[in-house]
Amino acid sequence: xxxxxxxxxxxxxxRLHIRGLIPLDLCKEMEFIHRSCATVGYRPHVFSTTLAHxxxxxxxxxxxxxxxxxxxxxxxxxxxxxxxxxxxxxxxxLISWCKGAxxxxxxxxxxxxxxxxxxxxxxxxxSYDKDFKxxxxxxxxxxxxxxxxxxxxxxxxxxxxxxxxxxDEVMDGERLTLTLWFTRDSSYDEDAKxxxxxxxxxxxxxxxxxxxxxxxxxxxxxxxxxxSQYGVNGFDVRWARLHILGYxxxxxxxxxxxxxxxxxxxxxxxxxxxxxxxxxxxxFEMKFHNNLHALQVVLFYCWKVSDLKSSKGIEEDVxxxxxxSSQEEVSxxxxxxxxxxxxxxxxxxxxxxxxxxxNDFSIAIxxxxxxxxxxxxxxxxxxxxWRLGNQLC
Ligand SMILES: O=C(O)CCC(=O)C(=O)O
Ligand SMILES: [Fe+2]
Numbered sequence: 001x002x003x004x005x006x007x008x009x010x011x012x013x014x015r016l017h018i019r020g021l022i023p024l025d026l027c028k029e030m031e032f033i034h035r036s037c038a039t040v041g042y043r044p045h046v047f048s049t050t051l052a053h054x055x056x057x058x059x060x061x062x063x064x065x066x067x068x069x070x071x072x073x074x075x076x077x078x079x080x081x082x083x084x085x086x087x088x089x090x091x092x093x094l095i096s097w098c099k100g101a102x103x104x105x106x107x108x109x110x111x112x113x114x115x116x117x118x119x120x121x122x123x124x125x126x127s128y129d130k131d132f133k134x135x136x137x138x139x140x141x142x143x144x145x146x147x148x149x150x151x152x153x154x155x156x157x158x159x160x161x162x163x164x165x166x167x168d169e170v171m172d173g174e175r176l177t178l179t180l181w182f183t184r185d186s187s188y189d190e191d192a193k194x195x196x197x198x199x200x201x202x203x204x205x206x207x208x209x210x211x212x213x214x215x216x217x218x219x220x221x222x223x224x225x226x227x228s229q230y231g232v233n234g235f236d237v238r239w240a241r242l243h244i245l246g247y248x249x250x251x252x253x254x255x256x257x258x259x260x261x262x263x264x265x266x267x268x269x270x271x272x273x274x275x276x277x278x279x280x281x282x283x284f285e286m287k288f289h290n291n292l293h294a295l296q297v298v299l300f301y302c303w304k305v306s307d308l309k310s311s312k313g314i315e316e317d318v319x320x321x322x323x324x325s326s327q328e329e330v331s332x333x334x335x336x337x338x339x340x341x342x343x344x345x346x347x348x349x350x351x352x353x354x355x356x357x358x359n360d361f362s363i364a365i366x367x368x369x370x371x372x373x374x375x376x377x378x379x380x381x382x383x384x385x386w387r388l389g390n391q392l393c
Contacts, residue, residue, distance in 0.1 A: 013142030015157035016080050022069060022152045022178075027125040029065050031176055032303040034094040035241055036296040037062065037212070039219040044226070045101035045170070045348075047237060049094040051190065055197045057292070058213040061375035063194070063392070064382075066092060070180065071393050073121045077156050077182055081119060088189040090117060090181045094125075097135060098348045102169035105140055108159035108181065116183045117159040123178040124149035132173030140164040149175065173350055191392045198383060210372045212292040214238070217268040224344065235340040236268060238291045242277075242298060243335070243342060244349040246356070249291060250276040250283050250331035267338060276331055279356065283331060286365065300371065301364035302352060308360050308367065 034049045037059060041048040054062045070092055078087050109117040128135060128148045137147040137155065141164070147155055157163040159181065183189075214220070223234030242249065251270050259265050271291040276283045277298070288294035301308070335342070386392055 013139065013157075013162050014081060015139070015142070015144075015155070015163055016076075017144055017147055018076070018154045018156070019150075020152045021072075021076075021154045022123050022125070024152055026065065026069065027151045028303055030094055030125050030178055032299050033062050033065070034096060034176060035302075036292070036299040038094065038096065038237065039215060040222045040237060041095065043101070043103075044224070045098045047096045047098070051092050051194055052197060053215065055194065055201065057215055058201070058209065058211065059296075060198055060201060061210075061372060061379045064375050064378055066178075067392055069123070069178070073123070073154065073156070073180055074182065076154075077119045077121060080156060081158070083184070085184050086186070087118070087182050087184060088186055088191070090183040090185075090188045090190055092178070092180050092190060095177050095179050097132075097167075097170045097175045099170055099172055101175075102134075103167045105164050105166045107161045107164050110161075114159075116185045116188045117181045118184055119156060119182040120159050120163075121154055121156045121180045121182070123154045123180075125151055125176040125178055126174075127151045128175075132170055132175040134168050134171035135175040136168045138166050138168070140166070149177070189390075192390050194392060195386050195390050199387060210369075210376055211289045212296055214272050214290055214292050217266055217271070221268070222348075231266075231268065233341060235342075235345050236271060236291075236338070238271060238295050239334070239338070239340055240345040240349060242291075242295055243340070243345055244351050245298060245302070246279055246351070247294075247298060248278040249294065249334040250278050251334055251337070253330040253332050256332055256337055270334060270337065275334070278331075278333070282358075284358070284361070297365055297368050300368040301361055302354070304364060304367060305354055305360060308363050 033054075034047070037054060037057065038047040038049045039053060040046075051063055051066065054060060070089060074087055074089060077083070108120045109115055122137075126132065127150045131151075135149060137149065139145055139157075142162075147153075157165070186192075217236070218230055220237045221230055221234055222237050222240070223230075223232070225233065228234065239249065249271070251273065255273060256270065259267055259270055274287045274289060275291065275294065276285075276287055277294045278284065288297070
């Protein structure tokens with residue numbers, strides 16, 4: 001980008017609205033990552049996925065799609081604001097807002113623990129009106145006064161009180177952004193923290209180590225009333241996303257009996273154990289390692305469904321591995337055991353409808369494994385360089 005001479009309006013309210021910065025397929029990939037990995041967020045009706053969380057849940061390879069965009073945003077911010085010092089990414093996160101989420105007038109460095117934030121970049125990954133209603137961004141003063149979120153666009157602004165802003169309440173759907181903050185204070189450098197975390201994990205691709213490991217159950221538990229007890233009056237967001245897409249989770253009867261007889265065990269741990277995935281009273285033959293594993297494959301299928309259909313070729317070549325719920329063991333729908341609030345889930349998330357086919361789903365499983373192996377290999381080749389330089393690029 002050519003260095004721009006700023007008008008006095010821009011100097012008073014330094015900000016830039018960039019159209020079409022993020023390729024739409026990258027927006028979709030990030031939506032897949034968020035929907036399959038997010039935990040309950042820091043405020044009501046909000047879900048978030050941080051890069052550190054991806055590393056901690058054995059999905060460090062999912063960092064890779066973020067890196068070129070993260071670097072591009074850093075350079076754009078440096079150039080537009082004319083930074084004559086090194087700028088570090090302080091935080092990168094996917095953040096989704098469901099019905100009811102909003103934020104009043106604020107600046108992004110308005111708390112003592114946020115003072116290190118110098119600039120913000122908000123990337124819109126889905127679109128107003130098409131994917132959600134409400135959720136329009138406003139600046140209190142200066143131009144543009146409002147920004148209507150559209151997939152692929154980004155908004156950069158200083159984190160201080162020259163850019164006080166708010167976001168209208170989301171009225172329907174799920175509004176998704178990739179939000180970054182930048183700092184000149186190297187002690188808040190997110191890269192250094194991530195490189196340290198990556199140094200601790202095993203990148204051995206054997207023994208199914210590519211399967212996601214869940215974080216603590218508490219991190220996935222959503223309750224509309226923050227005072228309400230964990231496990232009561234709410235839902236597990238991992239289960240909720242599968243439920244809304246029409247899937248059920250089946251666990252062995254014996255496993256459920258064991259969980260019940262062990263009074264100290266958390267019933268939600270059943271989600272962290274092997275399970276089958278079902279639809280319309282049928283169950284898929286393959287067992288998933290845990291609920292997150294099933295969720296990642298399902299959402300990969302949702303993301304890639306049109307490519308899978310077009311590359312499918314002759315129908316007979318595709319093995320259908322569908323069977324009635326297994327004969328040798330009794331499978332129980334976890335919904336009847338874990339008592340999630342389905343009505344609440346339906347008020348939160350909306351269903352993305354497409355015609356489901358078991359044939360396509362079985363192709364998606366193989367395609368998901370290929371995707372993960374490819375990213376995992378690339379990650380392994382990059383880590384030595386990162387360790388030396390402490391930067392993820
Ligand atoms: O999502 C947006 O448009 C802005 C969100 C925001 O203001 C914030 O997270 O501080
Ligand atoms: Fe903000």
